[in-house]
Amino acid sequence: MQNEIDAEEYRDHIATIDEKGKRVWIFPKRPKGKYTRYRTRLSWFLLAVLFALPWIKIGGVPLFLLNVPERKFVLFTVFFGPQDFFIFALLMIAFIVFIALFTVAFGRLFCGWVCPQTVFMEMVFRKIEYWIEGDYTRQRALAKSAWTTEKIWKRTAKHSLFLLISFLIANTFLAYIFGSDALLQFVKDGPGPHFGLFVGLLLFTLVFYFVFSWMREQVCIIVCPYGRLQGVLLDQKSMVVAYDHVRGEPRGNPKKNKDKELGDCIDCGQCVNVCPTGIDIRNGTQLECVGCTACIDACDDIMDRIGKPKGLVRYASQDEIKHGRRLRFSGRMKAYSAVLFLLVLLLSVLLATRRDFDVHVARMRGTTYQEQSNGDISNFFTLKLMNKSFHTFHPQIRLLQPEGGTLRIIGTAPELEGGSSAEVNIMLSYPAAQVKGVKMPVKIGVFKGDTQVDESEMVFFGPGDS
Numbered sequence: 001m002q003n004e005i006d007a008e009e010y011r012d013h014i015a016t017i018d019e020k021g022k023r024v025w026i027f028p029k030r031p032k033g034k035y036t037r038y039r040t041r042l043s044w045f046l047l048a049v050l051f052a053l054p055w056i057k058i059g060g061v062p063l064f065l066l067n068v069p070e071r072k073f074v075l076f077t078v079f080f081g082p083q084d085f086f087i088f089a090l091l092m093i094a095f096i097v098f099i100a101l102f103t104v105a106f107g108r109l110f111c112g113w114v115c116p117q118t119v120f121m122e123m124v125f126r127k128i129e130y131w132i133e134g135d136y137t138r139q140r141a142l143a144k145s146a147w148t149t150e151k152i153w154k155r156t157a158k159h160s161l162f163l164l165i166s167f168l169i170a171n172t173f174l175a176y177i178f179g180s181d182a183l184l185q186f187v188k189d190g191p192g193p194h195f196g197l198f199v200g201l202l203l204f205t206l207v208f209y210f211v212f213s214w215m216r217e218q219v220c221i222i223v224c225p226y227g228r229l230q231g232v233l234l235d236q237k238s239m240v241v242a243y244d245h246v247r248g249e250p251r252g253n254p255k256k257n258k259d260k261e262l263g264d265c266i267d268c269g270q271c272v273n274v275c276p277t278g279i280d281i282r283n284g285t286q287l288e289c290v291g292c293t294a295c296i297d298a299c300d301d302i303m304d305r306i307g308k309p310k311g312l313v314r315y316a317s318q319d320e321i322k323h324g325r326r327l328r329f330s331g332r333m334k335a336y337s338a339v340l341f342l343l344v345l346l347l348s349v350l351l352a353t354r355r356d357f358d359v360h361v362a363r364m365r366g367t368t369y370q371e372q373s374n375g376d377i378s379n380f381f382t383l384k385l386m387n388k389s390f391h392t393f394h395p396q397i398r399l400l401q402p403e404g405g406t407l408r409i410i411g412t413a414p415e416l417e418g419g420s421s422a423e424v425n426i427m428l429s430y431p432a433a434q435v436k437g438v439k440m441p442v443k444i445g446v447f448k449g450d451t452q453v454d455e456s457e458m459v460f461f462g463p464g465d466s
Helices: 002-007 034-055 082-106 109-113 116-133 136-144 149-178 180-189 195-215 217-223 226-233 294-306 318-323 331-353
Strands: 064-067 072-075 078-080 240-243 313-316 357-363 376-387 396-401 406-410 421-431 439-448 451-461
Touching (some): 034 064, 034 109, 034 180, 034 294, 078 082, 082 226, 082 331, 109 116, 109 226, 116 136, 116 149, 116 195, 116 217, 149 195, 195 217, 294 313, 357 451, 376 451, 421 439
Antiparallel strands (some): 064 072, 357 376, 406 421, 439 451
């Protein structure tokens, strides 16, 4: 009974905090192996996409833009304005459902392979540390050493590069928000005309620097809510980075325990040395595990050296380890898949029926109808026009139904640039004899040349039969 309690003690604390509540700095060993090579290649691809995306244009239109201040968004050259917010909301819900489904099936695989925090930390900032300070033993020794000339120049070089990369990341996010052309203009103008923006850029740089130089794995352990979701989403059928305790236990050094029948785990501790969050994967699934596969590569290397089969630590479910059952399409997976399918279907319909131009009509405030000197009945309306394309649009507003009336624009006809909106006031007039009842439905259309791009119905007020 006491052994079971001791075995579960790791759940009462995290590896990065000691008994006194102080931070334990993690110095992971440089990983190497098949999965590390795959992750490195994927990370370079993701980083190339991240930094290149805001600069790519097709036909003069940015491929990707998230202009939150002006509420203009571009996804793969398709413009979305404030009126399309519900589409973004559905898209976010679909993404969350997809993450839930993916986690139920494959655990925290997203964190280890795709998450920007992990990609930047392990494939950029951590590699800079290995390059300047050496592997984990040298890093640990350097941290404990006095402030010699060597330590000063190594720390200065490392943190200077950290700040430079953080500044580059902050500028990239600025390009996503305002566009690459605007970013180049900001650089050309200098900080003076855009002082507030420059201060924001520096603050974002310091935030990124703080995250990757000090917070590091604490973001995954403390800040990110995804680790907590594992307790709700994972079950015995989920594929996770797991230690095969059936095959590995009892663990021990075979040279020191010649008289005992041991499992394949020689208790070398290499899986712990390479872990970027400092956990022991042999204790079971833990919220600190980001599924980075470093422990798999480390264990496979040891198994090769001692002539044992690989896979003592591998992607597997607890069902597979205990009972040999492979991944199955469980009831929860079916439920998440059904919800995701419906959301994707709804999004597809909305995107397929979405138009590049919207018109919304409202009665001019404080008006009902007016009787003109020639006997006509007039109503005044305000039209809000939204151009959701990237091309300048000269809208023509025409009366569709019922015929016999006249439509006049009060003021000048608007010219809408790409992604812009405008309001225009119109006056609709009908002969009194044609106005039937107190309320009469009318319909107007918005045309681009001879092509109708949108229409809207409203109510035309009249004096009635009195």
